[in-house]
Amino acid sequence: MFVYWCLMLQHRLWEAFDEEWIDCLRNEPVECLIQIPSGIVQDHWPSSLKNFIVTLSSLAFPRKQADLKKLLPNRQVALLNNVITQGMNPKKRNEIEALAAVVDSVARDVETNTIIDLGAGQGYLSQVLSFEYQLSVIAIDASSHHGRVTHERAERIKKHYEAKMRKSRYIIR
Secondary structure: OHHHHHHHHHOOHHHHOOHHHHHHHHOOOHHHHOOHHHOOOOOOOOHHHHHHHHHHHHOOOOOOOOOHHHHOOOOOOOOOOOOOOOOOOHHHHHHHHHHHHHHHHHHHHOOOOEEEEEOOOOOHHHHHHHHOOOOEEEEEOOOHHHHHHHHHHHHHHHHHHHHHHHHHHHHOO
């Protein structure tokens, strides 16, 4: 829900809200406003606003982490190195490790090696699928900034993997 709250602020979607909601929230302290994404409401808020926030919270997926070994018993989850996870916080790293394993599993099951990542953002998933799972990935995002960041990051990662490959060639006889 936090992401949707941020998008609402970023795109000025509050302008379409009921005036009573706006007047109410305008007078609230920041401590109350930052609890909205968690579904916490105040007693004095309009009932329609409270119902809206509670309903949104009820639609959120549970945050319980799935056991991938049970879900994908015959698949290996790649533990990601520090080079490919640069810029990721621990939560994002866990999400990408898990999602990449699931995408790889589905790709293998349907016998494809090309993935389209719509809304690729900074390319974390795309790069893990490409560098760790050797899948061909087409990453698409509407933000040109994300495209530049992703490209620059991919070049740094590519150098690391190329150096790793050169070292492995020297070891093999």
